[in-house]
Amino acid sequence: xxxxxxxxxxxxxxxxxxxxxxxxxxxxxxxxxxxxxxxxxxxxxxxxxxxxxxxxxxxxxxxxxxxxxxxxxxxxxxxxxxxxxxxxxxxxxxxxxxxxxxxxxxxxxxxxxxxxxxxxxxxxxxxxxxxxxxxxxxxxxxxxxxxxxxxxxxxxxxxxxxxxxxxxxxxxxxxxxxxxxxxxxxxxxxxxxxxxxxxxxxxxxxxxxxxxxxxxxxxxxxxxxxxxxxxxxxxxxxxxxxxxxxxxxxxxxxxxxxxxxxxxxxxxxxxxxxxxxxxxxxxxxxxxxxxxxxxxxxxxxxxxxxxxxxxxxxxxxxxxxxxxxxxxxxxx
Numbered sequence: 212x213x214x215x216x217x218x219x220x221x222x223x224x225x226x227x228x229x230x231x232x233x234x235x236x237x238x239x240x241x242x243x244x245x246x247x248x249x250x251x252x253x254x255x256x257x258x259x260x261x262x263x264x265x266x267x268x269x270x271x272x273x274x275x276x277x278x279x280x281x282x283x284x285x286x287x288x289x290x291x292x293x294x295x296x297x298x299x300x301x302x303x304x305x306x307x308x309x310x311x312x313x314x315x316x317x318x319x320x321x322x323x324x325x326x327x328x329x330x331x332x333x334x335x336x337x338x339x340x341x342x343x344x345x346x347x348x349x350x351x352x353x354x355x356x357x358x359x360x361x362x363x364x365x366x367x368x369x370x371x372x373x374x375x376x377x378x379x380x381x382x383x384x385x386x387x388x389x390x391x392x393x394x395x396x397x398x399x400x401x402x403x404x405x406x407x408x409x410x411x412x413x414x415x416x417x418x419x420x421x422x423x424x425x426x427x428x429x430x431x432x433x434x435x436x437x438x439x440x441x442x443x444x445x446x447x448x449x450x451x452x453x454x455x456x457x458x459x460x461x462x463x464x465x466x467x468x469x470x471x472x473x474x475x476x477x478x479x480x481x482x483x484x485x486x487x488x489x490x491x492x493x494x495x496x497x498x499x500x501x502x503x504x505x506x507x508x509x510x511x512x513x514x515x516x517x518x519x520x521x522x523x524x525x526x527x528x529x530x531x532x533x534x535x536x537x538x539x540x541x542x543x
Contacts, residue, residue, distance in 0.1 A: 212253065212254070212255040212533065212534075212535045212537075213252075213253070213254050213255065213325045213328045213329050213531060213533065213534055213535075214251060214252070214253045214254075214325075214531070214532050214533035215251065215252045215321040215322075215324045215325045215328070215529060215530065215531050215532065216249045216250075216251055216321070216529070216530050216532045217249060217250050217251075217252075217317045217318070217320050217321030217324070217363050217364075217528075217529040217530075218245035218246060218247070218248065218249050218317065218363060218366055218525050218527070218528065218529075219245065219246065219248050219249065219250070219305075219306060219312035219313060219314060219317050219363070220243050220244065220245045220246075220312060220313045220317070220358075220359060220362035220363060221243060221244060221245075221246060221312065221399075221490050221497075221499060222241055222242075222243040222313075222358060222362075222490065222491075223242045223243060223244070223436060223453065223456075223488075224241065224242045224429070224432045224433045224436045224452070224453075224456050225239065225240045225241035225242055225243075225358075225371075225429060225430055225432070225433045226241065226356070226358070226429070226460065226491075227356070227426055227429060227460065227463060228240060228241065228356075228426050228429060228430045229241050229356030229357050229358040229371070229373060230355070230356045231348075231356075231357070233423075233426055234373045234374055234375075235374065235375040236375075237423070237426070237427060237430070238372070238373070238374045238430070239356075239372070239373045239374070239430060240370065240371070240372050240373070240430050240433040240434075241358045241370070241371045241373075241433065242369070242370050242371075242383070242433045242436050242437060243358060243362050243368075243369060243371070244362075244367065244368040244369070244524050245362055245363065245366045245367060245524070245525050245526075245527075245528065246522040246523060246524055246525055247522055247523045247524075247525045248304075248305040248306045248312070248520075248522060249304070249305055249317075250302065250303070250304040250305070250314065250317045250318050250321055251302070251303045251304065251321070252300065252301075252302055252318070252321045252322050252324075252325040253300070253301040253302075253303070253325075254298055254299070254300045254301075254325045254326070254329055255298065255299055255329075255537065256297055256298055256299075256329070256537055256539040256541075257297050257298055257299045259297075261274075263275060263276055264276045264277070264296065264297050265278075265281070265290075265296070265297060265298055265299075265300075266298075266299045266300070267281065267283065267286060267299075267300050268300065268301045268302065269283060269286075269301075269302040270308070271283075278290050278291050278296070284351045284353075285315065285318065285319055285322065285346065285347065285351060286300065286322065288346050288350040288351055289319070289322050289323060289326060289346055290326070291350075292342070292346060292350065293323070293326045293327070293330070295326050295329065295330075296541055296542075297539075297541060297542070298329070300325075302318065304318075306401075306520070307401075309495075309496070310401070310490075310491070310495070310496035310497055311489060311490035311491020311495070311496030311497050312490060312491065312496070312497060313358075313359030313360075313362065313363060313491070315347070315353075315359075316343060316347065316359035316360045316363055317359070317363040317529075319343035319346060319347055319360060319363075320339050320340065320343045320360055320363040320364045320529050321363075321529055323339050323342055323343055323346075324339055324529045324530075324531060325531070327339075328531050328534060329537075331536070333531075336364045336365045336528055336529070337364070339360075339364045339529060340357075340360045340361045340363075340364035340365065343360040343363075343364065344357050344360045344361075347360065357373065357378065358371055361378060361380060363528065363529060364528055364529050365380050365528045366525060366526050366527045366528025366529070367382055367524075367525075367526040367527075367528065368382065368383045368385070368390065368524060368526075369381060369382050369383060370382075370383060370433060370437055383437060383440055383441065384441065385440060385441065389440070390524060392446060393440070393446060393449065394522075394523060394524050395504065396446060396450070396501055396502060396503060396504070397499060397500070397501060397502075397522075398484075398499070398500045398501075398502050398507060398510060398511075398519065399497055399498070399499055399519070399520045399521075399522055400475075400497065400498045400499075400500070400514050400517040400518065400519055400520065401496075401497055401517060401518040401520060402471075402472065402475065402489075402495055402496060402497065402498055402517060403495075403517070403518075404469075404471075404472075404495025404496065422462070422463050425459055425462055425463065426463075428459060429456060429459050429460065432452055432455065432456050432459075435452055436449060436452055439452065446501075447485055447501075447503070449501060450484075450485030450486040450487075450501030450502075451485055451486055452486065453485075453486035453487055453488055453499075453501055454480075454485065454486030454487065455486070456488060457476070457486070457487060457488040457489070460488065467489070468489060469495070472489055472495070472498070475498060475514060475517070476489075476498065478513045478514060479498070479500050479502075479510050479513060479514060481513065482506065482509040482510045482512070482513035482514075483502060483503065483505075483506025483507075483509050483510055484500040484501065484502045484506070484510050485500075485501045485502065485503070486500070486501050487499050487500035487501060497520070498514075498517070
């Protein structure tokens with residue numbers, strides 16, 4: 212039996228510049244972190260006592276006898292790519308899917324990590340990220356960027372730079388005191404809305420040709436944010452930069468925000484938040500705010516209808532947290 216644990220991510224700056232249509236021409240940059248909310252993939256070979264060969268449990272349950280019968284595109288294509296057969300797979304997560312935290316990409320990375328472990332192989336973070344990108348973007352044909360798979364695989368607070376030659380993951384080097392101070396000033400709320408990010412990404416991607424200047428500005432904010440974090444600059448500037456980035460992002464597409472989300476955002480600012488953003492492609496999910504300690508209770512009261520989710524940064528990326536080797540011969 213194999214169990215993998217893969218973190219979710221929150222992207223602070225540069226979202227949208229990780230789309231191939233942009234970074235292959237202009238170069239992209241993202242500043243993001245993973246945090247202590249995870250998805251889990253539990254997998255083992257299925258004993259031959261049943262009238263089906265594969266049993267999958269996620270938000271639905273599937274009992275199938277061939278890969279072609281599998282409805283879940285990510286599981287189907289990952290099994291096809293790595294020639295995985297005769298399995299029982301269970302997926303679980305700390306937070307809901309389609310909520311702006313890169314959940315599908317975390318699942319893709321954790322799934323591949325589990326599949327390789329089932330085959331007795333240990334592969335590096337870059338290979339897991341690269342193959343997750345390929346499966347989601349090419350084999351499944353889903354729109355979107357490449358930051359989520361990289362973040363979930365590597366873990367930590369990183370700057371990710373990308374161009375047509377590939378990408379580089381560079382940790383943001385901070386003292387524990389500075390990192391903990393940043394963590395303590397960030398507040399996460401669940402709006403209750405969920406959406407398919409690929410649908411939002413398709414709309415946004417269609418607008419990118421007309422938004423190049425805006426995306427270049429969003430990319431430049433990664434430099435500004437890194438400078439704030441790694442210097443003695445007051446962290447409140449990071450909060451102000453989040454607000455600037457969110458206002459730019461809202462201009463990319465009408466599907467990024469909604470009237471309800473705008474109202475929630477304004478409520479938080481009026482209560483004392485310095486800035487924030489809707490995580491992910493847009494349309495719903497989680498709102499992140501930068502709030503000084505003395506204002507946090509007021510912000511919680513202002514957003515009392517939303518679920519507040521405390522979190523801590525994490526640095527591990529995807530991990531195999533349980534491994535029991537099997538003696539199992541696959542049918543030819």
